[in-house]
């Protein structure tokens with residue numbers, strides 16, 4: 001699955017960072033740090049699928065492509081900060097809606113605009129998700145595949161959800177992540193996979209800081225003359 005980006009204005013000479021990862025591997029945290037350090041527009045593309053999932057859960061009778069198109073056309077990055085999008089229920093529905101080709105197409109237009117035409121105040125963009133290196137930003141300057149063991153990821157997500165007072169058990173989180181991995185890796189359209197040209201980073205035994213420093217080294221080498 002590939003998308004034509006000729007309908008989207010492309011800013012020249014911007015830095016584009018693309019990150020793919022399975023759920024809870026630490027990609028979002030790194031994307032935030034990278035974006036802050038290099039002044040990039042950050043988009044957690046999973047949040048857009050979660051936004052769609054939230055509509056499916058809360059407005060089931062209105063949920064159709066035309067309605068979604070309208071909602072996504074009006075979507076602003078700030079809307080993705082909505083705390084309701086963080087729940088496990090929304091995550092599971094997000095991985096279901098993410099299998100729908102038409103929904104992916106609607107979501108991709110928004111993602112392409114963020115990647116290729118970030119507001120002028122930014123030096124570029126940093127997107128993370130499942131199909132960023134392969135489909136959304138195949139010409140990114142830096143491509144990373146961030147992963148961690150299943151147990152590490154489940155524990156991290158469990159702590160995150162628990163801190164937000166969610167009534168959830170570790171075994172439920174583990175099951176949910178396993179299920180999403182299976183669905184994201186095996187789906188026909190835009191499955192999660194490491195592209196040959198992306199750099200693999202396993203964060204299982206890496207602190208957030210050490211992981212960031214590794215990435216910083218990769219980016220600096222690439223962009224600083």
Ligand code: C5P
Pocket residue numbers: 023024045046047049050091094095096098128129130131132180184
């Ligand atoms: O990253 P996050 O866990 O928020 O993503 C929620 C779901 O959205 C994923 O499980 C995946 O199915 C879907 N997704 C996707 N493509 C992306 C980002 C997320 O299919 N680029």
